[in-house]
Amino acid sequence: MEGFTKEISKKNIMKKILITGGAGFIGAHVVKHFVKKYTNDQIINLDCLTYAAEPKNLTDVESCENYKFLKININNAENIDDVFKDHSITHVIHLAAESHVDRSIENSIDFALTNVIGTVNLLNAAKNNWSEDRDHLFYHISTDEVYGSLGLKGSFKESTKYDPKSPYSASKASSDHFVRSYFSTHNLPVVISNCSNNYGPFQNQEKFIPKVISSLKKKEPIPIYGQGKNIRDWLHVKDHVSAIEKIFNEGEVGETYNIGGGYEISNLQLVIKIIKVYSELYPSGYDYNQLISFVDDRKGHDFRYSIDSSKIQSMLGWSSKIKFEDGIKKTIKWYVEEN
Numbered sequence: 532m533e534g535f536t537k538e539i540s541k542k543n544i545m546k547k548i549l550i551t552g553g554a555g556f557i558g559a560h561v562v563k564h565f566v567k568k569y570t571n572d573q574i575i576n577l578d579c580l581t582y583a584a585e586p587k588n589l590t591d592v593e594s595c596e597n598y599k600f601l602k603i604n605i606n607n608a609e610n611i612d613d614v615f616k617d618h619s620i621t622h623v624i625h626l627a628a629e630s631h632v633d634r635s636i637e638n639s640i641d642f643a644l645t646n647v648i649g650t651v652n653l654l655n656a657a658k659n660n661w662s663e664d665r666d667h668l669f670y671h672i673s674t675d676e677v678y679g680s681l682g683l684k685g686s687f688k689e690s691t692k693y694d695p696k697s698p699y700s701a702s703k704a705s706s707d708h709f710v711r712s713y714f715s716t717h718n719l720p721v722v723i724s725n726c727s728n729n730y731g732p733f734q735n736q737e738k739f740i741p742k743v744i745s746s747l748k749k750k751e752p753i754p755i756y757g758q759g760k761n762i763r764d765w766l767h768v769k770d771h772v773s774a775i776e777k778i779f780n781e782g783e784v785g786e787t788y789n790i791g792g793g794y795e796i797s798n799l800q801l802v803i804k805i806i807k808v809y810s811e812l813y814p815s816g817y818d819y820n821q822l823i824s825f826v827d828d829r830k831g832h833d834f835r836y837s838i839d840s841s842k843i844q845s846m847l848g849w850s851s852k853i854k855f856e857d858g859i860k861k862t863i864k865w866y867v868e869e870n
């Protein structure tokens with residue numbers, strides 16, 4: 532009888548979902564999707580608005596009744612605990628992070644502070660404010676980069692040993708371990724997903740695809756590390772959001788899910804493809820290939836990432852829907868015409 536009552540109450544109680552990093556690239560897409568779809572739940576977007584944030588991407592949800600924005604830094608443990616108390620947070624989708632590998636090579640400390648300490652602050656607040664008789668979830672959004680670098684063959688599975696190579700991936704690996712340790716040690720209901728490279732609207736101009744498009748617009752050199760042979764697995768950000776929603780609603784507590792687009796391409800081939808689509812969209816007779824400019828390779832540059840998404844596909848029935856050709860065309864149009 533007790534179990535039955537709990538099931539019913541789980542369904543009826545309004546969720547108060549704290550989304551961290553909701554003014555960033557992926558976070559803004561997650562916030563907008565959840566605010567518009569889950570109108571009976573409260574969405575609290577917590578972001579300290581670093582250089583990577585773009586609040587204007589959230590203007591269409593600002594006036595929604597179920598939406599609230601808090602300008603707070605996750606590195607401040609006291610403030611984070613207050614947020615859990617003041618807003619009776621029931622669920623967390625944690626995206627706030629320092630996310631740029633090049634910046635992590637220049638200055639690793641911010642990555643340790645935000646990605647590791649900030650995550651532990653959130654875990655502590657959840658641990659101290661949540662009780663076992665309520666429906667709770669701490670969902671940590673992570674990256675496939677924690678698994679390190681692949682050769683030409685193979686893909687990362689959830690069971691692949693962690694082998695982070697950059698300060699960014701080392702900080703994300705550390706935060707993943709902390710999240711898992713709170714599940715084992717404190718029985719905190721957690722779930723983790725590790726996703727491949729995202730593309731789509733709202734991404735900061737310093738990231739690879741927006742930088743390529745911006746260089747095309749300005750007819751400036753397109754910098755490519757080394758020989759451009761490094762391979763990445765690309766996923767449209769909206770497919771990432773659908774995977775996040777699936778895991779949030781149906782994922783098993785304590786589990787990890789890999790998310791990938793299954794679209795692998797070298798950096799050079801990607802640039803050539805973007806140039807082709809851009810030239811078709813905006814014909815000018817100019818040969819944009821002449822802008823390709825090879826620069827010194829990134830230190831410790833991971834050669835290849837590839838994701839095996841079979842677990843989320845078979846256990847939760849998720850698969851990516853947006854074909855790269857369609858996604859990249861719309862993405863280019865967005866950066867040229869709407870940004």
Ligand SMILES: NC(=O)c1ccc[n+]([C@@H]2O[C@H](COP(=O)([O-])OP(=O)(O)OC[C@H]3O[C@@H](n4cnc5c(N)ncnc54)[C@H](O)[C@@H]3O)[C@@H](O)[C@H]2O)c1
Pocket residue numbers: 551552553554555556557558577578579580581582583584585603604605606625626627628629630631645649672673674675703725726727728729730734735
């Ligand atoms: N972009 C990708 O391709 C990708 C792929 C896999 C996983 N991820 C993960 O997804 C998450 C979001 O990535 P993104 O690309 O949207 O990042 P982003 O850099 O675009 O956005 C990060 C957001 O976090 C906020 N933030 C940073 N430090 C903060 C702090 N101390 N307190 C509060 N807010 C803070 C920033 O203001 C920003 O709005 C990250 O955890 C990242 O590791 C990203």
